[in-house]
Amino acid sequence: MNFRKFWKIEYTLTLFAIFAIFILLLPTTIQNARQASLISKWNAKYNRVNYMFSVLNTHSNEDIIKSLKNASTNEEKSRLMILLMRPYLRISSHHVPNRRYHPKYMNNSKIGKEHPYYFEDFYFAENNTIIGIKDLEQVRETDPMFMLMFDMNGMLPPNRWGKDIFGVNIFSQGRIEPFGKQFDVPELKVDCSEKGLGINCSYYYIIGGGFDE
Numbered sequence: 001m002n003f004r005k006f007w008k009i010e011y012t013l014t015l016f017a018i019f020a021i022f023i024l025l026l027p028t029t030i031q032n033a034r035q036a037s038l039i040s041k042w043n044a045k046y047n048r049v050n051y052m053f054s055v056l057n058t059h060s061n062e063d064i065i066k067s068l069k070n071a072s073t074n075e076e077k078s079r080l081m082i083l084l085m086r087p088y089l090r091i092s093s094h095h096v097p098n099r100r101y102h103p104k105y106m107n108n109s110k111i112g113k114e115h116p117y118y119f120e121d122f123y124f125a126e127n128n129t130i131i132g133i134k135d136l137e138q139v140r141e142t143d144p145m146f147m148l149m150f151d152m153n154g155m156l157p158p159n160r161w162g163k164d165i166f167g168v169n170i171f172s173q174g175r176i177e178p179f180g181k182q183f184d185v186p187e188l189k190v191d192c193s194e195k196g197l198g199i200n201c202s203y204y205y206i207i208g209g210g211f212d213e
Helices: 002-058 062-070 074-089 185-191
Strands: 121-124 130-135 144-151 165-171 176-178
Touching: 002 074, 002 144, 002 165, 002 176, 074 130, 074 144
Parallel strands: none
Antiparallel strands: 121 130, 130 144, 144 165, 165 176
């Protein structure tokens, strides 16, 4: 009888221990699953945008590309770029209100107006995503014309680079590159961590980098 009581107590304690471990690991498991889903969506989005620009560059949009190069103001360039992408990404004409949407770096630091990755123009797009566009000053022909950012789950948090926000450079030749392509893997891993900015996760995840590494 005593042995049976002891066995029941031991069995109960084991169940409690397993349950406690499960509770402790559950938030991490959910977070990892969510991050994996966002990375998968980013890879699909990048492939789609890359294909879109390759099609635009080889077909009937040379006039628009030329107009982009010859546009006299940043506003005109941004308007033409949105016009170019709108049919493919279902970009809305409505701006995202800046007072409600404040992206941050992966390490949770704020993005100041003086920072190169500060965006002012945000638009709602398909599947509740948010697209940001920023016109760049081209010093050389090989410099990018625009930067695009994609918040894969829109207004929902975390709204942080490398978590749900990723980006690409757009060049005048109609090609695109994900942020971070100029860096090697060790540099990408440092930036794509909780201590980094998360900007270069855009390329790190494209080449198969993992968020848990």
